Amino acid sequence: MTDFVGLTWDHPRGRNALEAAAGEIGDGDTLRWEVQSLEGFESAPIDELARDYDLLVLDHPHLGDALATGSLRRLNDLFPDEIRQRWEADAVGPSIDSYRWGGGLWALPLDAATQVSVRRPSLVPTAPVTWEEALDLADRGLVATSLAGPHAFLSFCSITVSLGTEVPAADTLFDRDVSERALDLLTRLSAHAPAGTDRLNPIGLLDRLHDRGDIGFIPLIYGYVTYSSPDVVFGPPPTRNGRIGSTIGGTGIAITRRTPPSPALLRHLAGLLSPETQRGFIPRHDGQPSMRAAWTDAGVDDAAHGFYSATLSTIESSWVRPRVPGYIPFQSHASALVRAAVRGDRTPGDALDEIEERFAALPTAEEIPA
Known part of the structure; x- marks a missing residue:
């Protein structure tokens, strides 16, 4: 026994x-x-x-x-x-x-579970299909982004995938041009978010969307079926050229x-x-x-x-993160760098340089025990 x-x-x-x-x-x-x-x-x-x-x-x-x-x-x-x-x-x-x-x-x-979108139909009756439509909502103060803990980096990764990059490459995490565009898009989506939402984990964001009514749309957040209701509607994230970006x-x-x-x-x-x-x-x-x-x-x-x-369809096409020793600390530090860039405390170029340097220092697949 x-x-x-x-x-x-x-x-x-x-x-x-x-x-x-x-x-x-x-x-x-x-x-x-x-x-x-x-x-x-x-x-x-x-x-x-x-x-x-x-x-x-x-x-x-x-x-x-x-x-x-x-x-x-x-x-x-x-x-x-x-x-x-x-x-x-x-x-x-x-x-x-x-x-x-x-x-x-x-x-x-x-x-x-994977990152999907969620909206409050009373504020956003129709889900945005493209990132451009999501930016229009963000300019009206209706969009919050998931930035707390590791989620700033995970949101950045998903946007990068949606913009067309193949990840990770042999010696770099993302194509630099695409990652710069992704970080700029995440910054613009976050610019007018309701105060304090950048400190909330996905559970906190979903609670606030449901309870307070000041969040109309979150373009990337891990799906929680327990919140799904007529007042909290999940769906695919916005895309550019129809390519879904989501991190499982x-x-x-x-x-x-x-x-x-x-x-x-x-x-x-x-x-x-x-x-x-x-x-x-x-x-x-x-x-x-x-x-x-x-x-x-x-x-x-x-x-x-x-x-x-x-x-x-979102989970069927979702991206799998690297599974190497040291990835979890790397993810935490990379997320802090993304947050700093989104808030204007670091230049995007400096943040992306450090993310790539830290990623390059991780073991390669050949070095991982099986």
Whole structure:
């Protein structure tokens, strides 16, 4: 009999379904979940957490550090090929590919999310389709941008992708001309945002959009199905020439090396990804499923006020961030540089120079353990 403990993030989308499914999981084994803040989920060192927890809910850019420190178990060794192949075929967008490295699968994609747009129809009846239309709204003070924590850099990345760059290149993160245009666009979108919105994480921004009524449109923010309603409408981000730019997030469940997983624990985790659980149990408990069967289910979509059908094309085309050791600190510093440029505290050229210098100092793919 083993008592397993996992760590997830403290939001109904992150904890409710996991907690409801936990407890006695079979063969006398038990599982309980503890929570950390969204900021901890985004930046806490994985190797330290892996010493204290058997399961970790993490984002794919943590893989580089996790593999460099030998913190996780390779799931290829724990789940049969036919099960993993079914997950790979059924997962929405790159939500499972983002947890693959060196031929190994290192986390189960429980939750799928990417940056999408959101609007308050009472203020913005029709969603802007192009960045130019979004700028018109921004000039009227109706637009907020997601700039807190790592999100300034993530918003910048998504705009850069939408403007046509292929990322990352061999020795640089972005094409310089495109990145300059993206940073200028993010600056202009942010220029007249309601006061204080630049300090809010995505949850805070969505709360404010819903509660205060001074935000009409956010062009790039991680989608949260729990906010979808007739008064909070999600959709694709604006584009230029029809190209969607979005940086995938979501969460995966990784098994650490702290305690060997039991057959009961593995059955429990596999059950979370079953079509029945993904279409029923997960949505009923405020979760955001990772399998396409749920995203394309008419009943699931209707209950979510059209969230899934409105954002499916965005997640299917989303960009996967680099997964190298040191990426998480790099992302945090790059985000601070983007914020400084957006606020006028750094010149765009200086900010982009430092971002590229720090990116170039990260290990290459060939240097990452598999």
